[in-house]
Amino acid sequence: MAFPSAPNDDDDFRKDGLLASERAGDNAPALSISEISAQLKRTVEDRFGFVRVRGELSGVKRAASGHLYMSLKDEGARLDGVMWRGNAQRLGFMPEDGVEVIATGKLTTYPGRSNYQIVVDRMEIAGEGALLALLAKTKARLEAEGLFSPQRKRALPFLPRVIGVVTSPTGAVIRDILHRLSDRFPSHVVVWPVLVQGQGAAAQVAAAVRGFSDLAPGGPVPRPDVVIVARGGGSIEDLWSFNEEEVVRAIAASTIPVISAVGHETDTTLADFAADLRAPTPTAAAEIAVPVRAELAAQVHDLQARQGRALTRLLAHARERLEVRSQRLPTAQALLSPQSQRLDDLSDRLRRALVHRTEIAAGVLARHGGALRPALLTQRLGRERERLVAQRLRPEALLQRIEHARGRVEALDRLRRSLDPEAPLQRGYVLVTDRDGHVVKNRATAAARAALTLKFADGALDVVTSDAPPAVLSPTPAPAATRPASRPRGTAESVQPKLL
Template sequence: MSEPPGNTPEYSVSEIAGALKRTVETAFGQVRVRGELSGFKRHASGHWYGTLKDDRACIDLVMFKGSAATLVFRPEDGLEVIAIGKLTTFPGRSKYQIIVDRMEPAGVGALLAQIEARRLKLAAEGLFDPARKRALPFIPQVIGVVTSPTGAVIRDILHRLADRFPRHVLVWPVAVQGETAAAQVAAAVRGFNAIAGGGRVPRPDLIIVARGGGSIEDLAAFNEEIVVRAVADSVIPVISAVGHETDTTLVDFASDWRAPTPTAAAERAVPVRAELTAAVAMAAARLDRAMARLVDLRRERAAATARRLPAPRTLLALPTQRADELSDRLPRGLRTTAAHWRTRAERAGAALRPAMLGARRDRAAAALHTAGLRLDRAARGLVARDAAQLAARAARLRPLLLTTTTARARARVDQAGRLLASLGPDQVLARGYALVFAADGTLVASADRARTQSRLTIRFADGETLATPGNAGPKPIKAPPPQGSLF
């Protein structure tokens, strides 16, 4: 028999879970818990989940999306924090947890240690190497500014640029504080680098990343790894102007030049146009004075050189006298030269008598005839020698040619014989075929014609047989001697 139930009340699981939840929330309410973050991660919904632990215990924590947006630093595993929220339970898993409304680092030292560890990591990758830094343009045509569009920073930068050297400025508005600030600043730097040159939106020649002063928590976005990598990877030179002169962020190490304030960044970005104008005017004046001095010096040297030269009439007196003398001697020289060549021509003409020319012609003809005879004999000798050599070579090659020709002809005859034997009718009959002839000796090629014949002769490979169409059987006849080739 079962024992009767006692006085202990009966509860459902949900009732017990609800009672525990109300008891915990009523007993504790809002609490401040200090501990080390572990397994801290962000869900796709935007909520944060993790564990808060010390050396002896741990408690789950939940930070919903709205509260996470107020974080001024990026929570990481191993960071000691102070979580402020409400202690409650999660009945679905029989767990107790804290729903965090606010979270802050447990002292500045912990946050600085986190930043220092990140700095050492990025420095080891070479992101802060001075060799990576690019030279700033002297006078940029377009300046991109990454900052909050509503703060005093952008007004200070624009005012300072207008005073010194007005330039075309593109402002990429971003949040400079809060959970989304780091992602927006990194996207702005990469966005300026992605602008194509020559497009509707001009590509900046220089980027200024700026923010006003604040606490280390306020500047946390500029210590994030995503921002540091975006600045280090920028092809466009970057000036960092985050905080006041005493503030230092990791972006300052990755940028190409660090400005102590946003106003100093604007001063470094462009020179003073008035000073440049004055410097150019001063240089132009100095150039004019130098050119004037150079012209005067060259003029004085030319005058001194001219004084040391003799008068032009004195320089031309002797050549003029020699030209007059030569002009007087030229007609006489021409007449003397003409008379000399006329005399030589007359002497040469006297020597050209007909008899002498005939004798020279006869000698040339005889020499030509003798040379022709010698050439003819030499040609006949060469022809005879070549003919003898060709005859001897033909005598040596004739037996070889005959042998080769005979062998080729015999091979062709053998091949034709083999082809004839394979295609002859005897070979066909030997394979089981037969030829049917009518009484008049013509070949019967169809069954209709065979039925009209009174007698048929069937030829096999080994002889012939008579046959009568109808039921009469064939009568063997004496086989004639084998027939030769039909071809």
């Protein structure tokens, strides 16, 4: 078996194509991947520096940096796209998957993944049909979240004191609302001026609705009792700001009842579904917000008249019932005749009882009168005289009574001296009294008095307890101890007690 011979030189080895070589006159030098990617990028950007493409959005994703990434596709192809944060913030709608748009920008390449993409500067919805499709899709999604549920609707206040209006301050809408309010029931109106169309209108409307809800009651700006979101009529594109999800969510989250008055009666936006009540026109919103003052006054007058008639009728019925019942009541003579008869009977019985009692007393006196004879009285007087003569005045009994009385007097005198409040003054104590002579027993009572009197054994001293320097008063000499006057002889206590 024969084997091929090994190459003998380098030329033969290069001819086999195993090593790359540069030949003389070769005009296709080898390029690096970065070089060919850069050339492709320049070529694509030069050739497609401005393009407008139409396609359906797919894989829409907003990064944390604010950039918007997406894909545009049709039946046969797919194109990646990116929209930088500055342009994405100026979008007039919320990009979603399935929305057909027209994107304006330039094509470029991304060497990191060896693909090309479009850098979108502006994005618009491709026609009214696509706009309606986006509207239906957004409505279905928000309705599934319960933002349009009837259970969320709140009743409007009957007579709001303050009405908040979110609208353009220069349009005819605010003039119509103010005019209608002044005709029906003049109210305090707070206008939050916003754009109602174009770039940034949705953000301003949502901020205004949230701003009214954030107002504190009693603050410098009065908090509305009801909010009217109003705009005049227009095309679906003109009213699109009120279909934005940001506006719908702000209205649904409002803590104040909201009336939506966007467009004319035939115009419908998602804000109408989220609001607590939809008005066909801004003027109708003003009519819904407040009642007619003249009608209320007439109603109050009618109720007042009805109240007067009802009271009159009630009094008439009460008077009739009183008259009927008074006719059934017995007369005063009929009510008092039994008691009058009983009084006459008792009076007659009392007279007869007194006569009878007098007769009985006369009989008793006659029976006992026989015992009061002079002889019996003389006999009794003699016996008592004999008893009196029999009694002798013995000195021993009299002295004994005197000693007993003296002992009681001495005991009472000792008790008096022991209870005398001035007795401790002889031992160095002081008696404290106020101006009225009441004894001061504790420090709190003394601090509450402006002046005190200190009574010593040899006299009294007045002192002042206030912050002013006390005035030293001349001591008042103590009253001389007076001995109890001796009772004159012959007084009641010195008379000899009776022995009988």
